[in-house]
Amino acid sequence: MQTVVLAAGEGTRMRPLTDRRPKPTLPVADRTLVEHVVDGAVDAGANRVVVVVGYAADAVRDALGDRDVAFAVQERQRGTADAVRAARDELDDAPFAVLNGDVLYDRDSLSRLYDAGPAVGAYRVDDPENYGVLELEDDRVRGVIEKPANPTSNLVNAGAYVFPAVARDWLDVAESDRGEYELTDVLTRACETGEVRAVPVDRWLDVGRPWELLAANEWKLGDLERRIAGDVHPDADLRGAVVVEDGATVDAGVVIEGPALVRSGASVGPNAYVRGATLIGAGAKVGHAVEIKNSVLMAGATVGHLSYVGDSVLGRDVNFGAGTTVANLRHDDGDVIVRVKGDPTSTGRRKFGVVCGDDAKTGIDTALNAGVVLGTEARTTPGETVTRDRGRSP
Numbered sequence: 053m054q055t056v057v058l059a060a061g062e063g064t065r066m067r068p069l070t071d072r073r074p075k076p077t078l079p080v081a082d083r084t085l086v087e088h089v090v091d092g093a094v095d096a097g098a099n100r101v102v103v104v105v106g107y108a109a110d111a112v113r114d115a116l117g118d119r120d121v122a123f124a125v126q127e128r129q130r131g132t133a134d135a136v137r138a139a140r141d142e143l144d145d146a147p148f149a150v151l152n153g154d155v156l157y158d159r160d161s162l163s164r165l166y167d168a169g170p171a172v173g174a175y176r177v178d179d180p181e182n183y184g185v186l187e188l189e190d191d192r193v194r195g196v197i198e199k200p201a202n203p204t205s206n207l208v209n210a211g212a213y214v215f216p217a218v219a220r221d222w223l224d225v226a227e228s229d230r231g232e233y234e235l236t237d238v239l240t241r242a243c244e245t246g247e248v249r250a251v252p253v254d255r256w257l258d259v260g261r262p263w264e265l266l267a268a269n270e271w272k273l274g275d276l277e278r279r280i281a282g283d284v285h286p287d288a289d290l291r292g293a294v295v296v297e298d299g300a301t302v303d304a305g306v307v308i309e310g311p312a313l314v315r316s317g318a319s320v321g322p323n324a325y326v327r328g329a330t331l332i333g334a335g336a337k338v339g340h341a342v343e344i345k346n347s348v349l350m351a352g353a354t355v356g357h358l359s360y361v362g363d364s365v366l367g368r369d370v371n372f373g374a375g376t377t378v379a380n381l382r383h384d385d386g387d388v389i390v391r392v393k394g395d396p397t398s399t400g401r402r403k404f405g406v407v408c409g410d411d412a413k414t415g416i417d418t419a420l421n422a423g424v425v426l427g428t429e430a431r432t433t434p435g436e437t438v439t440r441d442r443g444r445s446p
């Protein structure tokens with residue numbers, strides 16, 4: 053099945069992590085987000101993949117450098133139907149699948165979708181009023197209603213489609229109320245044929261906001277099998293599904309509880325504790341008496357001495373001064389709130405720490421409150437307690 057992967061977006065809700073790179077190139081376990089999508093499509097039965105690029109196109113091309121994919125360019129991000137239209141000339145006269153470049157699915161569900169003929173992935177949620185709800189008659193989809201006040205089902209559009217060949221001629225849709233050309237309008241037209249099936253999706257993750265990047269890493273780190281190729285001191289204790297890549301070092305007194313991935317060029321220890329779905333990126337450093345729990349440290353990030361980092365995402369080359377500690381739990385036990393594009397937004401997580409853009413640096417003994425976002429190149433002073441987001445330092 054020929055498959056179009058949409059990867060032209062910028063990822064503004066993922067800022068500051070996308071200040072310097074597009075969302076599809078963010079790290080998820082052992083590869084980038086868009087590599088997972090492309091590999092998942094191929095595993096499910098895609099025999100040709102066309103990736104639509106636009107914002108920071110070269111970064112997406114580089115991320116997919118060794119994959120056998122074609123590229124199409126969407127000059128301006130004017131909507132998902134417009135993005136597929138950009139790929140139209142790359143498509144043969146045959147059915148085609150469309151996947152978002154920032155959504156993860158389980159393999160079996162995607163295979164079922166590919167085998168189902170005209171189809172849309174259907175994911176069961178508790179709050180359908182926040183999604184595009186599928187109107188169903190048996191397993192046939194009659195239409196999609198965006199964010200209805202009174203949903204008729206709790207199966208929502210998971211953003212994975214198989215369209216009939218003729219849908220290539222349906223991509224010139226009218227502009228929607230929010231000023232975009234929407235693929236759901238193409239789906240609506242396909243539904244009018246009465247042939248579109250709803251295919252249940254067992255596992256689905258839309259990676260739009262920083263805590264969803266953490267969830268994506270939890271998922272994909274959990275799929276890794278233990279492999280120790282790096283330089284591990286005999287007095288280190290690696291428990292469970294731990295991967296230490298060739299060129300990484302783990303020093304004496306370190307305990308790592310899997311799933312965890314220590315990428316090439318990274319160093320851990322001596323005397324550090326790493327646990328619970330943690331990615332230590334290429335060249336990152338975790339030093340003496342540091343505990344890292346359920347976190348993503350991107351390439352070159354350093355947490356050198358006497359620190360705690362929990363449920364957090366640290367961008368490239370972030371540097372935490374000695375004694376920096378992260379709070380990841382509220383005293384009232386409520387879900388941690390993070391500002392997304394200025395709006396306080398629930399992470400839906402009782403435990404969430406902080407998000408740091410590339411090159412952020414903390415002074416020694418900085419305390420970072422749960423949900424704080426430090427911008428790219430932000431700074432804190434020694435001994436500071438940070439309870440509000442902080443942008444780039446002047």
Ligand code: TTP
Pocket residue numbers: 058059060061062063064065066075104126128129130131132134135152153154155232260
């Ligand atoms: P969105 O999540 O709506 O956009 P985005 O990824 O840029 O993120 P944000 O809202 O945080 O800025 O897009 C859904 C998918 O479709 C995503 O994979 C990007 C892709 N897309 C395009 O390729 N072209 C487009 O014009 C649009 C709107 C989205």
